[in-house]
Amino acid sequence: MKPEELAELLKNTLGGLAKEVTLWKGYVEVLVDVDSVAAVASKLKELGFDHVKSVTASDYPKESKIRVTYHVSSYLREDLAKVILGLSVDLPRDNPVMESLTGVWRSSEFQEREVYEFFGVTFRGHPDLRPLLLIPELAEKKVLRKDFIVKEESIYEGVPHRYQ
Amino acid sequence: MKESPIGTSSGGALEGRRLEGMIVRKVERELYEVFIGPQHPGSGHMRIIVRLDGDVIVEADPDIGYVHRTMEKLSEVREWLKPIPLLERMTIIDACNVTLPYVNALEKLMDKSPPPRASYLRVLLCEINRIASHLYGMGIFGVFLGHSTIYMWAFGDREVFVELAEILTGARLTHTYPIPGGVRRDMPQDFPEMARRAVRYMRRRLEEYRKIFVDNPVIVKRLDGVGVISKSKAAELGIVGPNVRASGIKYDVRLVEPYEVYDELDFEIPVFEEGDSLARTWVRVEEIKQSLNIIEQAVEWLERHKGEHIIPVEDYNKLPKLHKEVYEKTGRVKLLPIHASMKIPPGKALARGEMGRGEIVYYVESDGGTTPYRVRVVTPSARNAMVFKYIIPGHRLMDLPAIYGSIDYFPPESDR
C-alpha cells in the first residue's frame, strides 16, 4: 500500500476525527484531538494496525505545546506492513495529561513510561506508571524538555544557544 | 504475606482422612523476592527483580537504566554529523547497522542518495557486523547456560569478522562508516580474497557449532519448549527481530521496506513456527548462513565495478584540490568540508533498518538549523524488554537465563 492510498483510507474511515493528514518522508501523520485519541486508536486497531513501533514526544516551547506521536504498523496484514502511520496529539505544555493507549496496544507500555519520565506527560489509566530509565531525582527535572540545558563545548563559542 | 496466585495444590490430599486430635491449619505462601543484579554473570548490565513462589517465577520486573547515556538529549546539542559516533555506541558490536538508518533519514531530508558502489560497501559492512553480532549473542548465551566452550569458539570466530571490518574501515568496533551521501573509505585491493576465505572458513565452522551447541542433547533439553511466544502474542507485544521470525511471522525490514541495495540481492529469510528458545537459536544460525551468501554477492559486484565514486558527484566536485588528490590515490575521504557546518531543510523523517537483534527506528526532526531538533531512536532491545514482564512468569528460575539469552537482549542498546 502506498502512502497516498493510506492517506485516502484514513480520510474515509476517520472522517471528521482526523484534523490534519500530512505525508512526511517515511510515514503518514494524522493529527487528532486529545479527547478522541482512544476512539481513533480503536478504529485503527480494527483496520489492522496491531503494534506500536515508537512513542515519542517533541517539545515546542514557543507555541507552548508538546506533541506526542505514536508510530504504528502491522505485523499480520501484508499490505499494511509496508507503511508506518503516525498518530499525533497536541498537549498543553503546563499540564500535559492524556489517556493511555495500553488498553488498545499493549506494546506501548514501556515507551509511555519513558515519555512520562522525560517529558512529564501523565497517562491516565496506565497500569504501572513509574520511571523506567532514570533515578527519581532526575525524573522530576523533566530532562528532555527544551528548558533543561546541557552545555556543549563547541568551536562556535559565544554564539547564543537558540533555546535560551 | 501475600496469597500466591498459583494456588495451593496439595490442599485436597488430606481432606477425607482427618484423624483424632489432628489440627489442620491453612498456611499462606509467601513470595520471595530476588534481585538478580548488575553484578551477576547471568544478568548483563541490568537488574531483574524476580518474585518467586518456591521455584516458580510469579513476576519478573526488569529494572533497566544502568547504562543510560542520554543519547537523545546529547544529539540535540551537537551538529548534524556528530551524533553518528554517539549513536554507534549504543550497540558497539553492530556499529554499521545502528547508524545507517540515521544516515538514511538525513539523506531523505536532504534529498540525496548514495552512489551504487557506496550502497554495496554499506551492505557489505552491515552483513559482516550482523555475523559478528550473532556470534557475540551465541557466546554470551553459552555463558548464561554454563556452556563455556561455545563462548570460546564464538568469540574466536568472531575475531575473523572483526578483523575483516578493521581492514575495511580502520577500527575494530567503532567503524563510523556511513556518512550522509556515501561512505568514508573504499575497499583495499586484496579484500575480496580475504572475504572469500573468511566465508569458506565460517561455513565449515557452522557445521561444528551445530554438533556441539544446537544439537547438543543437554542444550536441547534446556531450550526445547521454554519461553514459547505464540504468533498473536508476538504481534501484541511488538517483539522484533529473530524472536518474531521464530514465532511464525515473516517480518524483516530488508524484505518489507528494502533500503540500500537489498532488493537486488538474493537471500532468504528463515522462519520457524514453534516460538521457543530452540527455534530462536536456529533462526540465528540460519541467518549467519544467509549473511555469508550476501557477502559473497556483494564482494563479487564490487570487484566487477571498480573505480566508481563512493560519494555523490556534486560533493566530489566541491572538494578542495588536496582532498581530491588524496581521494584519487587512496580512496579515502576524511571529512567533506560541506559536512562541517551542514544545514538540513526543515521537515520530519522516519527511517528504519534491520540490525542483528531486530528492527531499529529513527525519527529525526529538523527545523533548519545546524543541530537536530529532535532525534528519537527505538532500538530492538527496548522493544524486546516486554518479554521479561509477560513471557517469563510461569517458568522456573533456571529457565530465566535460557529465555534471556535466547531473545538476545543487550542492555546498552535498550537504555540508549
Next chain:
Amino acid sequence: MNSKAVDRVYVGNINVAARRARELLLGKLRLGDVIDWATTFSLWPVHLLTSCCGAEFAATWSPRFDAEQYGALPWVAPRQTNFIVIEGTVTRKMACALRITYEQMPHPKFVIAMGACALDGGLFYNSYNVVKPWEVVPVDVYIPGCPPPPEALARAIIDLRRRIKEKKLASRWLIEGWRHDRDPVKPVDDVCRWWRP
C-alpha cells in the same frame, strides 16, 4: 613467673600482638614477598559489566588474546576476587552497584578504569547521567581508548602487576590494614540514596 605471685594476671593487647606478628612474618621473614608474588599471578576480576567496553573485556578473555595466561579468571562472587575492571561509562544508577561491589570485596583489592568514558566522561562528558569513577572508588590504572583494544587491557594487567610487586602493595596492606600509598576514597554524597526507600 614468681612462685609467690599466684593471683597476678598478665593481659596483652591482641591487636598490637597481631600487628607485631604480621610485621614479623610478612616483613622480616619475607613471607610478604611470597604474598606479593602470588597476588600478582592471580588477579581475578569480578563479573561486573559497566558499559560498552564490556565487549572488549569479553574479547580479551577470548582465544585470540587470552588473558587467562596472566592468571586472571573472571569470577562470579565479589567475596572471592581481587579486582574490578570498570569498563566504560559509569552512570548514576550503576555507581551504586559499583560501590556496593567494591565494598564487598576483601582487601587487598585493585581497580582498573578502562576506556575514555572512565577517564573524564569520554564522548558523554556533558551528560547529566555520567559519574566520574575516581570519585566513587580509588582507581589504580587508567587505560585510554574508545574502546581500548584487548592488547591494551592485557598490558594494563601487566602494569598493575608490576606496581604491586614494586611497591609491595598487597603485603603492606595486610600488615597495616589500609593502603599505605594513597588515601581512601569516600563518595561525596551517598551514591545509593535513590534506592533506599
